Amino acid sequence: MTSLRFIILLLQLWTVCAWEDYKDYKVLELQPRDLAQQQLLLNLDREQPQWDYLGGRRSATDTSRRVLVAPQQLQQLQQQLQLHGIEYKVLLEDLAPHVRAQRAENLSSKAKQRTHRIDVFAAFYNHSEINAYMESLVQLYPKRVQLKTFGWSYEQRALKILTISNGDGRRNKPVIFIDATIHAREWIAPSFALYIIQQLLEQAENADLLLNYDWVIMPVVNADGYEFTHSDSRFWRKTRKPTPIEEHIGTDINRNFGYKWGDDAGSSGDPAEEIYRGEQPFDQPETQVLRDALLHYKDRLAFYLSLHSYGNYLLLPWGHTSSFPDNYFYMMEIADAGAMAIIQSTNGIYSYGSGYHLMYPTSGDSNDFAVALANATVAITMELPAGGFLGFDPWVTHIEGIVTESWVGVRAMALEVISRGYQ
Ligand code: 0X9
Numbered sequence: 001m002t003s004l005r006f007i008i009l010l011l012q013l014w015t016v017c018a019w020e021d022y023k024d025y026k027v028l029e030l031q032p033r034d035l036a037q038q039q040l041l042l043n044l045d046r047e048q049p050q051w052d053y054l055g056g057r058r059s060a061t062d063t064s065r066r067v068l069v070a071p072q073q074l075q076q077l078q079q080q081l082q083l084h085g086i087e088y089k090v091l092l093e094d095l096a097p098h099v100r101a102q103r104a105e106n107l108s109s110k111a112k113q114r115t116h117r118i119d120v121f122a123a124f125y126n127h128s129e130i131n132a133y134m135e136s137l138v139q140l141y142p143k144r145v146q147l148k149t150f151g152w153s154y155e156q157r158a159l160k161i162l163t164i165s166n167g168d169g170r171r172n173k174p175v176i177f178i179d180a181t182i183h184a185r186e187w188i189a190p191s192f193a194l195y196i197i198q199q200l201l202e203q204a205e206n207a208d209l210l211l212n213y214d215w216v217i218m219p220v221v222n223a224d225g226y227e228f229t230h231s232d233s234r235f236w237r238k239t240r241k242p243t244p245i246e247e248h249i250g251t252d253i254n255r256n257f258g259y260k261w262g263d264d265a266g267s268s269g270d271p272a273e274e275i276y277r278g279e280q281p282f283d284q285p286e287t288q289v290l291r292d293a294l295l296h297y298k299d300r301l302a303f304y305l306s307l308h309s310y311g312n313y314l315l316l317p318w319g320h321t322s323s324f325p326d327n328y329f330y331m332m333e334i335a336d337a338g339a340m341a342i343i344q345s346t347n348g349i350y351s352y353g354s355g356y357h358l359m360y361p362t363s364g365d366s367n368d369f370a371v372a373l374a375n376a377t378v379a380i381t382m383e384l385p386a387g388g389f390l391g392f393d394p395w396v397t398h399i400e401g402i403v404t405e406s407w408v409g410v411r412a413m414a415l416e417v418i419s420r421g422y423q
């Protein structure tokens with residue numbers, strides 16, 4: 001064995017050791033009977049941080065909820081469900097083989113690839129692969145692509161933002177700004193960001209999207225968390241910066257923005273929770289980078305789109321209050337164009353409206369910040385479709401279907417923004 005192969009083997013062994021295998025973690029499918037029970041699950045989700053994602057809906061037509069439960073927490077959850085009369089079944093007895101199979105699918109699919117061009121449909125890529133790919137685009141399209149490191153993550157990963165133009169040399173066009181991977185485990189989001197990049201650079205039919213607008217794309221905001229989902233713990237959501245409580249790591253970037261930060265209805269001050277807002281607004285370097293990037297484009301931000309999963313939603317501001325921004329109906333028309341285009345192409349159903357009303361209150365999220373403090377005319381948080389057992393974990397074989405459908409929606413929304421002219 002050559003020494004290089006030996007080193008690779010050691011590295012592989014090391015990643016296997018670090019890997020959280022989710023042995024005996026169960027996936028429960030809950031069937032709330034009515035709206036009251038759905039609300040109850042949302043409340044339980046808030047009160048009991050150990051049960052992740054009780055409130056999340058898979059799609060408009062599916063009223064069931066799925067939840068990941070650690071072996072030591074199963075009994076307590078079952079008791080709660082029985083107490084409230086909520087029906088459930090055990091969908092998966094042990095998540096470990098599923099996580100293993102998905103990891104194997106992804107690694108073997110990547111091993112087969114021979115070109116430097118990222119094949120979006122063939123695998124999920126980690127942070128360094130995505131950065132390397134963006135670097136290669138600068139070489140390939142020197143007149144159309146700019147890549148800037150806007151800052152570094154807590155663990156010192158370069159946070160890169162790509163600007164795509166049509167190369168006509170016109171400066172300061174209005175901007176369509178897209179970010180992805182604020183939440184680490186939402187793997188379909190960076191894949192979709194990469195697909196959008198390829199559509200804009202490689203497909204001549206999309207030239208209309210670049211005539212009077214530049215596209216600014218940040219595929220991985222939460223670089224440390226995302227890397228951690230590849231190397232250690234597939235369902236990690238937050239950043240990786242320690243909190244004041246030693247056993248709890250990470251902050252939710254989407255509660256860490258400094259507009260209406262700190263409201264208990266839409267975020268948590270408890271580092272144990274998945275929606276922990278941090279000790280101070282913007283105390284996460286990743287939030288600072290996204291803030292600075294949005295402020296950089298402040299007076300030409302025609303459309304801010306934040307890619308998340310899951311649930312098939314186009315969420316508009318506000319998240320922090322039940323009232324609506326001044327141009328809410330303008331934003332609704334943009335969302336309507338996206339939802340209609342998707343239903344016509346695949347029958348996919350998206351719900352759209354204010355995040356507060358459609359999903360749950362959020363305070364300190366990027367969407368509200370973009371509108372309130374970075375003057376975005378339109379801001380939409382797009383919750384892409386669910387996949388896999390938990391919604392965040394589509395199989396590689398499902399990437400193509402999800403990203404091609406989503407592109408139909410994003411293209412239609414961008415065209416709607418463009419046809420109305422930047423206002
Ligand atoms: O909770 C979040 O941050 C987002 N959902 S996710 O499942 N991807 O975590 C929703 C953000 C919603 N934004 C507004 N309500 N404005």
Ligand code: ZN
Nearest residue numbers: 183186308309
């Ligand atoms: Zn998210």
